[in-house]
Every structure is written in C-alpha cells, then in structure tokens.
Amino acid sequence: MITTDILIIGAGPTGLFAVFEAGLLKMKCHIIDALPQPGGQLAELYPKKPIFDIPGYPSVNAGELVDNLMEQIKQFQPGFTLGETAVSYTKVDDEWFEVVTNKGTVHRCKAIAIAGGLGTFEPRKPTMENVADYEEKGLEYFVKEPEHFRNKKVVIAGGGDSALDWSVFLSNVASEVTLIHRRNEFRGALDSVEKVQDLKNQGKIKLITPAEVTAIKGDGKVEAITVAVDGQEPFDIETDYFIPLFGLTPKLGEIAQWGLNIEKNAIVVNNALDYQTNIDGIYAIGDINTYPGKLKLILCGFHEATLMCQSVYNRLNPGKKFVLKYTTVSGVDGFDGSRKEAEKAVVKKID
Amino acid sequence: MSDINIKITDREGVTHDVVAPTDMSMNLMEIIRSYELAEEGTIGVCGGMAMCASCQVYVISDPGLEPMGDEEDAMLGEAYHVESNSRLGCQLHMSMEMEGLEVAIAPYP
Numbered sequence: 001m002i003t004t005d006i007l008i009i010g011a012g013p014t015g016l017f018a019v020f021e022a023g024l025l026k027m028k029c030h031i032i033d034a035l036p037q038p039g040g041q042l043a044e045l046y047p048k049k050p051i052f053d054i055p056g057y058p059s060v061n062a063g064e065l066v067d068n069l070m071e072q073i074k075q076f077q078p079g080f081t082l083g084e085t086a087v088s089y090t091k092v093d094d095e096w097f098e099v100v101t102n103k104g105t106v107h108r109c110k111a112i113a114i115a116g117g118l119g120t121f122e123p124r125k126p127t128m129e130n131v132a133d134y135e136e137k138g139l140e141y142f143v144k145e146p147e148h149f150r151n152k153k154v155v156i157a158g159g160g161d162s163a164l165d166w167s168v169f170l171s172n173v174a175s176e177v178t179l180i181h182r183r184n185e186f187r188g189a190l191d192s193v194e195k196v197q198d199l200k201n202q203g204k205i206k207l208i209t210p211a212e213v214t215a216i217k218g219d220g221k222v223e224a225i226t227v228a229v230d231g232q233e234p235f236d237i238e239t240d241y242f243i244p245l246f247g248l249t250p251k252l253g254e255i256a257q258w259g260l261n262i263e264k265n266a267i268v269v270n271n272a273l274d275y276q277t278n279i280d281g282i283y284a285i286g287d288i289n290t291y292p293g294k295l296k297l298i299l300c301g302f303h304e305a306t307l308m309c310q311s312v313y314n315r316l317n318p319g320k321k322f323v324l325k326y327t328t329v330s331g332v333d334g335f336d337g338s339r340k341e342a343e344k345a346v347v348k349k350i351d
Numbered sequence: 352m353s354d355i356n357i358k359i360t361d362r363e364g365v366t367h368d369v370v371a372p373t374d375m376s377m378n379l380m381e382i383i384r385s386y387e388l389a390e391e392g393t394i395g396v397c398g399g400m401a402m403c404a405s406c407q408v409y410v411i412s413d414p415g416l417e418p419m420g421d422e423e424d425a426m427l428g429e430a431y432h433v434e435s436n437s438r439l440g441c442q443l444h445m446s447m448e449m450e451g452l453e454v455a456i457a458p459y460p
Contacts, residue, residue: 045402187425265392
C-alpha cells in the first residue's frame with residue numbers, strides 16, 4: 001500500500017507544481033496519472049509547442065516546462081503511479097482516505113487533490129464493434145514494456161509521432177513491424193519520418209498507406225487484422241499485436257461518480273478560498289475545476305495549487321500557526337537531504 | 352460594421368443564427384464555445400492547436416474559406432467522422448469573407 005500526505009490525481013503542470021508547494025510545507029505527495037509519463041496534455045498533446053504566458057519565460061516549450069517542473073520537485077521525492085486511473089475513494093476514518101486505481105493499486109492519503117486537467121486521457125479507440133474483446137489480448141493502446149513485443153509480429157496504426165516513434169523503436173525488438181496510416185503524409189517530427197523511410201528502405205518496417213484497419217480477427221486473442229487499401233480488395237495480415245495510436249481523448253471518467261458537484265464537465269470548488277470541493281478533504285485544482293471567474297490557464301493552476309497546499313497544511317496541523325516564508329529567505333529543504341539557499345550577503349567582517 | 356452572420360447546427364441538429372465578430376481574433380471554435388453550442392469539455396479540447404479534432408465541423412455552405420493548412424489536414428487525417436467537407440473550427444478565423452457561412456458541428460469523438 002502507498003501512503004502519503006496529499007494524493008494528487010493528475011501529473012500535469014498544476015499537479016506537478018503542487019508537489020513543490022506541498023514540499024515547502026513538509027508534506028509528501030504521490031501522483032496518479034492515466035498516462036505512462038508525467039506532463040499531462042503538455043507532454044501528450046503538444047510537447048514541442050511554445051507557451052508564452054508562463055511568468056518569467058518569454059517562451060517555453062511545453063515539454064521543457066514539464067522537464068523543469070520535474071527538476072523543481074525532484075528533491076521532494078514524489079511517488080508516481082503512472083498508467084493507472086483512480087477509480088474509487090473511501091473515507092477510512094477522520095484522518096485517512098483510500099484511493100484505488102483500475103489496476104487495484106491502493107493509496108492511503110490525508111487529502112486528495114484532483115488536478116486532472118481536462119479529465120483522464122483515454123486512447124481513442126478504433127471503431128470496430130469487437131474492439132473490447134481483444135483489449136489486452138493483443139490489442140494495446142500504449143507501449144509500456146517494449147520487451148513484451150520481442151520477436152513478435154506487430155501492426156501499428158496511426159500517423160502521428162507516437163506511431164512513427166514506436167515503429168522505429170519496435171523495429172529493433174519485434175520480428176515484424178507494419179505501419180498503417182490513412183494517408184500518405186505523416187504528422188510527426190521530420191526526423192522520425194526520415195527514420196521510418198530509412199527503415200522501410202531497409203525492409204525493417206512494412207508501410208501500408210493510404211489504408212485503414214477495418215477488422216480484428218482471432219480466437220480469444222489478436223491473430224490477424226484486415227486492411228482496406230484504396231482501390232484494392234481488403235486483405236488480412238497475420239500479427240500478434242495490433243497497436244492503434246490515434247491519439248487521446250479526455251474524459252472525466254470515474255471521478256464523475258464520486259459524488260462531487262460537477263458543472264459543465266468541471267468540478268465545482270469554493271471560489272478562491274482553497275479550491276475544496278463539496279467533499280471535505282478533496283480539492284480540485286487547475287483546468288478540472290470551475291468557479292466564478294475561472295480561467296483555464298497554467299499560471300492559475302499554479303496559484304490554485306499553492307492555496308490548496310496551505311489549506312491541507314492547516315487541516316493536518318490544526319494547532320500550528322503557519323507563517324508564510326519566502327524561499328529566498330528560508331531556502332528549500334528537500335526530503336532527500338538536499339538544501340537550496342541563497343548565498344549569505346555578509347561573508348566577512350572587516351576590522 | 353465588423354460582425355458577420357453565420358449558421359451553426361449543433362450536435363442535436365438545432366440550427367442557430369449566430370452573429371460573429373471579425374475584429375476580436377476569434378476562430379469558429381471559440382464562437383461555438385462562447386455561444387455554448389457544444390457542451391464544455393467537448394469542443395476545443397486542445398485549446399485550438401489543431402491537435403484534437405473536437406471542433407470538427409462540416410461546411411454546408413462555403414462563402415470562400417481559406418484553404419486548409421498542413422496541420423489541419425494532418426489532424427483530419429487521423430480524426431473520426433471525417434467527411435469531404437470537414438474542417439477544424441479552430442483553424443477558421445472569423446473574417447468578413449465568411450459572411451453567410453453555414454456549418455454543422457461533427458459528433459464528439
């Protein structure tokens with residue numbers, strides 16, 4: 001069982017920054033995210049796009065901002081449960097919540113901060129009727145363990161960076177990689193497209209475009225897929241795995257069933273007090289919340305994370321008076337024993 | 352006068368006559384959101400970067416839209432419910448040339 005002070009649901013910029021603010025107050029955090037890596041939509045949707053309204057950065061790429069946030073919180077040693085979705089919570093007693101994921105991972109915490117952005121990013125699934133029959137039986141939406149595919153036949157569908165990058169990577173792992181895309185043009189980094197072109201020329205990747213996968217076949221597991229190519233008779237390809245990488249779509253998901261007040265796909269919080277929901281001890285910060293005057297901006301999420309942490313501190317330390325300190329003055333003590341502080345201005349007395 | 356008149360059919364099939372400003376740097380996705388013609392969270396999910404297709408529309412009457420750019424074309428190459436008249440609302444920036452535009456919002460993927 002994982003135990004922490006604040007359980008943060010969502011590893012986007014708001015959730016990551018909450019770790020830092022909690023750390024300043026000596027509170028430990030653990031983060032759950034449905035995606036296999038931290039960063040939320042910044043990492044998943046637009047890592048190479050510039051953001052112009054982060055204070056202090058005239059321009060910063062989304063991926064770079066995530067990297068910087070991860071660096072900033074490193075000394076507070078957050079735990080991560082990645083690739084899993086929080087599905088249920090229970091109030092164990094006056095002090096503890098318990099949150100369980102879709103994979104059965106149990107987390108105990110003293111407060112919950114939902115920082116889920118637009119919601120849980122779920123893979124956009126193919127439209128065939130029998131898709132559910134093959135999920136995790138050869139039909140995979142993420143590549144979590146590349147070794148899983150060693151010496152296997154793999155068909156990847158999609159036209160973006162994920163499809164290109166995994167085709168390149170798995171060409172050195174799988175026995176056979178076939179990449180299928182609806183169009184001849186790919187929407188990915190030029191470098192990735194060129195690598196796929198090279199590997200195709202070397203015969204290490206089979207490329208089928210413009211084409212679509214129209215059926216999955218197999219007895220209890222994926223054994224073949226049907227491909228429709230413009231102007232040709234559909235044909236089957238034998239494969240062990242089918243990996244459709246059509247991007248992600250956000251859904252509020254199981255959290256919508258938690259009894260939270262929800263308005264227009266967002267969680268209602270007490271405006272500008274501490275972003276607590278209608279359930280005592282459960283907060284919502286960042287794009288996932290709503291209140292009068294709400295702005296869905298990263299910098300607002302940072303502010304909300306800060307006030308949320310102050311509120312949790314007061315909940316956990318009801319008798320203690322908190323005095324706001326500036327990090328410039330007090331420095332930052334990590335949970336890993338590290339300390340960051342400003343250099344002393346007076347270094348030597350002059351007689 | 353810098354406003355134009357456009358018709359937008361929502362996902363329930365109801366057609367709305369909408370007055371859209373052309374002097375506020377707005378795109379069609381933002382117009383749809385500001386008039387609340389699609390449920391919040393199901394339109395403009397990526398913020399208008401041509402990266403999600405939640406703002407896909409079908410152009411019913413085209414008074415002279417700007418041609419599709421590469422990013423829009425590529426996104427529609429991966430989207431669902433795509434028709435020959437599909438466009439991404441976030442890539443359609445309101446201009447006087449769009450007077451009389453008629454669109455229908457595509458289903459949410």
